[in-house]
Amino acid sequence: MGRIPKCLKSPPTLFREILECFALHGERQDTVEGITEWWLLQNRIEWAVAEVKAALNELVSQRLVLERLGADGRAYYRLNRRRLKQVRALLQSPKTGAKDRLATG
Numbered sequence: 001m002g003r004i005p006k007c008l009k010s011p012p013t014l015f016r017e018i019l020e021c022f023a024l025h026g027e028r029q030d031t032v033e034g035i036t037e038w039w040l041l042q043n044r045i046e047w048a049v050a051e052v053k054a055a056l057n058e059l060v061s062q063r064l065v066l067e068r069l070g071a072d073g074r075a076y077y078r079l080n081r082r083r084l085k086q087v088r089a090l091l092q093s094p095k096t097g098a099k100d101r102l103a104t105g
Contacts, residue, residue, distance in 0.1 A: 017043060064090075 021039045022028065030039065056077055059065035064087055066080045079087065 016038075 017040060018035065021035070028039075054089065056065060056067070060067045060077070063080055064078050064083050067075050067077050070076050
């Protein structure tokens with residue numbers, strides 16, 4: 001996938017997201033359905049991939065998730081079973097501040 005536009009580094013407003021698409025591809029035109037299905041979906045997938053990577057990096061740094069490179073060169077992730085008790089405790093705690101508890105735990 002290509003470069004993620006700056007406005008996609010945090011959840012964008014729809015207004016800004018549409019303008020970003022037009023700004024990046026000045027000659028592009030499409031229908032409401034086309035913009036929704038192709039442009040916005042692609043941008044949101046790229047944003048989600050970036051968010052998932054960031055979350056996985058944090059989980060790996062806390063050794064809650066293990067990362068290994070496969071023969072195909074891609075990273076594969078799995079739960080660190082040695083930390084299962086810590087994972088379960090984290091999942092039972094309130095959602096707010098969970099990342100803070102991870103960093104100190």
